[in-house]
Amino acid sequence: MVSAPLIAVILTAMVALLTLGNWRYGLLCIIVIGVMQDVLRKLTPEAPPFYIVWSMLAFGFVAAVALGRNALGSLRELWMGDDTLKVAFYLYFLVVIVQCLHSLLRWESPLVPLFGLIFYLGPVVALLVVIGFAKQEIWLNRFIGTYLLIMVPVCLTVYLSLLFKDSVPVLRDVGSFLGNQLVIYDVGTVLYSYPGLLRVGEIAAFHAAVCCAFLSMLMLGKTGWLRGRLWYALLIIALVGAIALTGRRKMLMALCIFWVLQFYFLTALRGGASRQAVVILVLGLVFSVAIGLAGESETSLYLQRGSTVFSGMDERVSTAINLFLSAIDRSSGVGLGAGIAAQGARFAGIDNSLFVGGSSESGIGLLVVELGIPGFIIIVWLLFNLARVVVAKLKAVARIDDHLLLYAVSFAALLLANMATFSVATQLYGDYFVLITLGVVAGMLYSTINRGIRKRALYIAILAQVSARRTSD
Structure with a gap:
């Protein structure tokens, strides 16, 4: 039988050759590696953690090949012509570099600042890669199609975990191989987090939520009311059920936030309710009815837990604030x-729990404990200016192309939904494949906006020429 590490080496070599031929195909292959790194880890004795960095190393190779061929987006594209946003980005880069040097000197290990660089700058690199990747819309559609083709079936294996986890090891939580499997005590009983083929239920829930977001975006772009949308709706319902079976409620919260923001942006930017907005409301209604009609089966217990996702929001916000204050105290600001x-x-060789404690369990706490109050303020200012510029660009896109607006709004809503969940829980966002995925979504947002702005500029130029000819006549 071929060993899991050998399979990883063979697959890596194949992806490298494909990337050298066309680096855009290499980016698509990262999705395959993101799945296989979890599968092969479970199949390797003692489930060694080195598989976790596989997708990150492969992505680094893709980015290097793209850079060597001058195919990356430029830094100038990050601030979209806005000088204030440019300053905010440079301050962000500065504080990250300073705190990485601080880490190197304080902890005397190059690994710690390396982890910092990957976390804070990795998504930016992914964004620049995708700006170059998606200059032609066909590649953006290919990425979404490939992601859905691979990740939807993978996420639906969560249902198989419920049935066969005891007999099929690859369907278990990776913690079961290490003696620390996640157990949830809720709804008056003990629940397990079912991960399917992925490493843990939290990772499966994240990718299922991203699939739901992409599917809802494609469904809203369909012209038919029933035939073109029915299969998308059924897949979304199945994926929501899979998220519930992972027991990780925050991704249900993220999905609800996504649909609310998608609805809001579409109605606000189009100046009124639209057919797409009505479809979003129907999705929310179907989700609510499904939970309300759940019976007394084991599956219904997970749906009951999922339905309480917003009932504990006060406690989550309070906890996040307390962790923020703890981070200030532990880092001296x-x-x-x-x-x-x-x-x-x-x-x-660092027991970081002695220094960080639980303060990094919330996003705002993590930023403060690592970057300090100045770094936190700079990030907030960066996000404010980024939101200001993106909204202005979305308004311009709304005047010229409904299709591009739908895509851009969906990408923006997905990023904001994950930002909301990151602010109260961070563990998920330490996964490199998750960071790459979010960086790709950000890059698709940028490329879609850029395409809309170019289309608007062309439209204005054509109108000016027509007007000039009429005047001369």
């Missing part, structure tokens, strides 16, 4: 250095 809160810090 100046930060302990980028990367110190990363789970991988233990490989540098």
Whole structure:
């Protein structure tokens, strides 16, 4: 029988050759690696953690090949012609570099600042890669199609975990191989987090939510009311059920936030309710009715737990604030250095729990404990200016192309939904494949906006020429 590490080596070589031929296909292959790294880890004795970095290393190779061929987006594209946003980005880069140097000097290990660089700058690199990748719309559609073709079936294996986890090891939580499987005590009983083929239920829930977002975007773009949308709706319902079976409620919260924001942006930018907005409301209604009609089966217990996702919001917000205050106290407001809160810090021989404690369990706490109050303020200012510029660009796109607006709004809503969940829970966002996925979504947002702005500029130029000819006549 071929060993799992050998399979990983063979697959890596194949992806490398494909990337050298056409680096865009290499980016599509990252999705395959993102799945296989979890599958092969479960099939390897003692489930070694080195598989976790596989997707990140492969992505780094794709980015290097794209850079060598001058195919990456330029830094100038990050601030979209806005000088204030440009300053905000440069300050962000500066604080990350300073805190990485701080980490190197303070913890005397290059691993800690390396983790910091990957976490804070990795998504930016992914964004630039995708700006170059999706200059032609066909490649954007290919990425979404490939992601759905691979990740929808993978996420639906969560249902198989419920039935066959005891007999099929690859369907178990990776913690079951290490003696620390996640157990949830809720709704008066013990629940397990079912991951399917992926490493843990939280990762499966994230990718299922992203699939739901992409499917809803494609469904809203369909012209038919029933034939073109029915299969998308059924897949979304199945994926929501899979998220519930993972027991990770925050991705249900993220999905609800996504649909609310998608509805809001579409109605606000189009100046009134639209057919697409009505479809979003129907999706929410179907989701609510499905939970209400759940019976007394084991599956219904997970749906009951999922239905309480917003009931504990006050407690979550309160906890996040307390962790924020704890982060200020532990870091003295100046930060302990980028990367110190990363789970991988233990490989540098550092017990970071002694210094970070639980303060990094919320996003705002993590940013403060690593970057300090100045870094946190700079990030907030960056996000404010980025939102301001993106909204202005979306308004321009809304005047010229409904299709591009739908895509851009959906990407923006997905990023904002994940930002909301990151602010109260961070563990998921330490996964490199998750960071790559979010960076890709951000890159698709940028490329879609850029395409809309170019189309609007062309439209204005054509109108000007027509007007000039009429005047001369």
